[in-house]
Amino acid sequence: MFRTARLPSAFILDSFMNLFDRILSWCIVGALGFGTALPAFADEGLIKMHCGKCHSGAEPKGDFSVHDLGTAPAQESIDLWTASLDLVKAGEMPPAKKSQLTTSGRHKLVEFLSDKVQSYAAQSQHSHEIAPRRINNREFKNSVRDALLIEDVGTHQPTDNLIGDSLYEGFDTHGETLGFSNFHLEQYIDSLRKIVDATILDGQQPESKHYEIDSRQIRSAHTSQNLKRPERRGKREGFDFLDPKELAYFEDFPVVPTTGWYKISIRCTGLDRGYYEAEKTGIYDDDPIQLTVVMGNRERTFDLPDNNIVELELTEWLAAGTRLRFRYPTDGLTLRGNGNFKFQNAIAGEYIKEHDPELYQQVADSIVNKPGRRVLRPESWHHWVDFWRGPRPRIYSASVEGPLFDSWPPARQVALLGKNPSVEDAASILEPIAERAWRREVREGELEPVVQLVQSKKQSLGDVAAFKEGIIAILASPPFLLLNTDDLTPQEEFAAKFSNFLQSTIPDRELREAVEAGDFESFEGVYEEVQRRLESAECDPFLKTFPYAWLKLNDINFMAPDPDRYPHYHRKKVSDDMINEALTFFRYAVEEDLPVTEFISADYSFINADLAVVYGIDDAPQDSKLRKYTFTDGRRGGFLGMGAFHTVTADSLGTSPIHRAIYVMENFLAIHPSPPPADVLIEEPDIRSARTIREVLEAHRSDKTCASCHQSIDPFGWAFENFDPVGSWRDAYDDPTLEPVSKRQRQKRPKPEGIPVDASASFLNRAEYRDIVGFRQLMQSKANSDRFIRCFVTKLLTYANGEEPDDYTEIEKIVAKSAEHDYHMIATIAAVIDSPLFRETSR
Numbered sequence: 001m002f003r004t005a006r007l008p009s010a011f012i013l014d015s016f017m018n019l020f021d022r023i024l025s026w027c028i029v030g031a032l033g034f035g036t037a038l039p040a041f042a043d044e045g046l047i048k049m050h051c052g053k054c055h056s057g058a059e060p061k062g063d064f065s066v067h068d069l070g071t072a073p074a075q076e077s078i079d080l081w082t083a084s085l086d087l088v089k090a091g092e093m094p095p096a097k098k099s100q101l102t103t104s105g106r107h108k109l110v111e112f113l114s115d116k117v118q119s120y121a122a123q124s125q126h127s128h129e130i131a132p133r134r135i136n137n138r139e140f141k142n143s144v145r146d147a148l149l150i151e152d153v154g155t156h157q158p159t160d161n162l163i164g165d166s167l168y169e170g171f172d173t174h175g176e177t178l179g180f181s182n183f184h185l186e187q188y189i190d191s192l193r194k195i196v197d198a199t200i201l202d203g204q205q206p207e208s209k210h211y212e213i214d215s216r217q218i219r220s221a222h223t224s225q226n227l228k229r230p231e232r233r234g235k236r237e238g239f240d241f242l243d244p245k246e247l248a249y250f251e252d253f254p255v256v257p258t259t260g261w262y263k264i265s266i267r268c269t270g271l272d273r274g275y276y277e278a279e280k281t282g283i284y285d286d287d288p289i290q291l292t293v294v295m296g297n298r299e300r301t302f303d304l305p306d307n308n309i310v311e312l313e314l315t316e317w318l319a320a321g322t323r324l325r326f327r328y329p330t331d332g333l334t335l336r337g338n339g340n341f342k343f344q345n346a347i348a349g350e351y352i353k354e355h356d357p358e359l360y361q362q363v364a365d366s367i368v369n370k371p372g373r374r375v376l377r378p379e380s381w382h383h384w385v386d387f388w389r390g391p392r393p394r395i396y397s398a399s400v401e402g403p404l405f406d407s408w409p410p411a412r413q414v415a416l417l418g419k420n421p422s423v424e425d426a427a428s429i430l431e432p433i434a435e436r437a438w439r440r441e442v443r444e445g446e447l448e449p450v451v452q453l454v455q456s457k458k459q460s461l462g463d464v465a466a467f468k469e470g471i472i473a474i475l476a477s478p479p480f481l482l483l484n485t486d487d488l489t490p491q492e493e494f495a496a497k498f499s500n501f502l503q504s505t506i507p508d509r510e511l512r513e514a515v516e517a518g519d520f521e522s523f524e525g526v527y528e529e530v531q532r533r534l535e536s537a538e539c540d541p542f543l544k545t546f547p548y549a550w551l552k553l554n555d556i557n558f559m560a561p562d563p564d565r566y567p568h569y570h571r572k573k574v575s576d577d578m579i580n581e582a583l584t585f586f587r588y589a590v591e592e593d594l595p596v597t598e599f600i601s602a603d604y605s606f607i608n609a610d611l612a613v614v615y616g617i618d619d620a621p622q623d624s625k626l627r628k629y630t631f632t633d634g635r636r637g638g639f640l641g642m643g644a645f646h647t648v649t650a651d652s653l654g655t656s657p658i659h660r661a662i663y664v665m666e667n668f669l670a671i672h673p674s675p676p677p678a679d680v681l682i683e684e685p686d687i688r689s690a691r692t693i694r695e696v697l698e699a700h701r702s703d704k705t706c707a708s709c710h711q712s713i714d715p716f717g718w719a720f721e722n723f724d725p726v727g728s729w730r731d732a733y734d735d736p737t738l739e740p741v742s743k744r745q746r747q748k749r750p751k752p753e754g755i756p757v758d759a760s761a762s763f764l765n766r767a768e769y770r771d772i773v774g775f776r777q778l779m780q781s782k783a784n785s786d787r788f789i790r791c792f793v794t795k796l797l798t799y800a801n802g803e804e805p806d807d808y809t810e811i812e813k814i815v816a817k818s819a820e821h822d823y824h825m826i827a828t829i830a831a832v833i834d835s836p837l838f839r840e841t842s843r
Helices: 014-030 042-050 076-089 103-123 139-145 182-197 341-355 359-365 382-387 410-419 423-438 448-461 464-475 490-502 509-516 522-537 540-550 567-571 572-593 609-615 643-648 657-668 693-700 704-715 742-750 772-779 780-801 808-820 825-833
Strands: 209-214 219-220 248-250 260-271 287-296 298-304 310-318 326-329 392-404 604-607 626-631
Touching: 076 103, 076 780, 103 298, 103 808, 139 423, 139 464, 139 540, 209 248, 209 509, 209 567, 248 341, 248 392, 260 287, 260 298, 287 341, 298 310, 310 392, 310 780, 326 509, 341 359, 341 382, 423 448, 423 464, 448 464, 448 567, 490 540, 490 780, 522 825, 540 572, 540 780, 567 572, 572 609, 572 643, 572 825, 604 609, 609 643, 626 704, 643 657, 657 704, 657 780, 704 780, 772 780, 808 825
Parallel strands: none
Antiparallel strands: 209 392, 219 248, 248 326, 260 310, 260 392, 287 298, 287 326, 604 626
């Protein structure tokens, strides 16, 4: 399978320099008498100068045998050819330190390698077929929703039993990773039964009830294991949300008794926003107080007005068994002590001490310490719980009414089955459901087994319940659960892939009919449809899930920064802000149709007050809203300056230029360095005297087997050493020779000057940088911009097809089509969809 600049595992990686030298030395070996002569493709003297001395004889450098290449690309060597072409085009091979290849000489080499690769592609009758795969859990929920014409699969967590999807390079669409077993099928059926039961109702219309909830009937659910402690109740004046970790519920309505529509009304307000200093509470004065209504796995969040009572109204289809809960969504009130809310109460005492010293003294004088117990000082949080006036929502009263129905059966059920469904009409009733679910027209006689199943269940279950069994059978069948199958026509498959790519669901009838009519047979037709769907906000699943997978944001807290050293990161949930920053940037670039290179060339990003603390920005608005911010120091902007990238590639206490280098190479440049060979013994040097990561790696590179590899990898990572594990700028490392001390001792000890960070490096082609500013400039070179665009195309195809593309020539055609449109986002996405790599994939 093609991967740019990846060496086959059969070879020992001796750096990209050796990779290219191996190609060149192929032509000289015969002339030097070490093998069969091969046709030369450049000046013989030039070849001797660049490769003859290193890669000839009985022991060629790097243990590379030029005969493994053959005279032209073959299936086993095409990866090596395409890798070499990429490195020569980028100017990285041959290494400038070991040769002075002229510009004209490089052009000849590029032309030769490109001709050979294209000739191989033309003669190999390359197949674009990919294997069928199981739909992932995300696609399953969306597709069931649209097949049944409902708003979502339900509020009763009907899919929580499904096995979590494994990821491949961050993607949840990888075919080989998405396994399928009998257990998977059993769990699918279990989930489908729960969904269908909450969608199709049978029997008599349930009686509606009205619940009036007084504030004293609202309870705060337990957050500790001490269930004997009584739950906190609301007071006559209202129920206040104090601890953000606590969920509140209505005493008389803990769960939804019967499936149906429910009308929920809540009288509430926001209190005391800005009463205490934001630096103490961690809640910004410009952030509204919010209230979230939690209905199983569906949530609705509302901004509350300050000190003015508002009545929130919701009308929701709720499944029986759904727990109705309420919470205060905030990342504040966790800055004191160990982050437990109880320590925030001390702020009340501090405020009173400053603004009402008489009251403070009264409370202090009333403190009675019991013998044998810890002495409680006046500033302790224990004494100020009743005085707390921090920002919080308050519910005065509420009402719930339901289940409500405008008609019986419900209109949503009539749209699916009709008003009085009869098993005698099973074929006509089930056919549109199967057509949506199977992403195609139903073939003649194909529904007969399902119809027979429904009719056989009538006597024991009745008509409506029998139809449930038929629907479950349709949705548990291979045509629904599998993608890329050969039971679709080319037009049906294109519509299915198009919809799944942009919306992670089944195609609607309009899309299938447009494809059948030939509307998307050209690039222009695809472009117009992608643009239309983006403008109508139909591509949200793509705009969220693709960048999340591509940038591996799922790993952001795999080795989370140390909470003692980076409390702000944890207390303010900055990882959520970092993820949203990346997703917001991606959405902005696509919706604004910017060039693909904007991801690495931009001098701006989208930050809020919490990210501003991490990034050292002092002029950002003091709230939690992400806004476009332009950086002026050349250090940040785009993906390379984001804390998400810096944190994903860091450890709990330190950073690794190797991790960051490999992340940049693989995710931004499509360069895949192979790991060290398992059969080579590498003796690790003594690094006990090393004080910095650079000293550690220099000791490691003293082994010549390691050095050649690191010469190619390390320069892609050193530039980021000024960014610590949370992405904050640092000019110096902490001194690792200092003995560990407690947090209190660390606060008393003067901060050491540390060891200066050296973020400079040079590449094999003599390109060099002093810091991140210089590296960012190098990343915007023509060669690296081309690599980035090619990598973006490759990632899009991997997400769409569930496999990494293996056709270098077709990828180059996509890049060329993108170039015709100045590499703008919509044109690039459309070029991917219009490519044979996307269109021609069924077996």
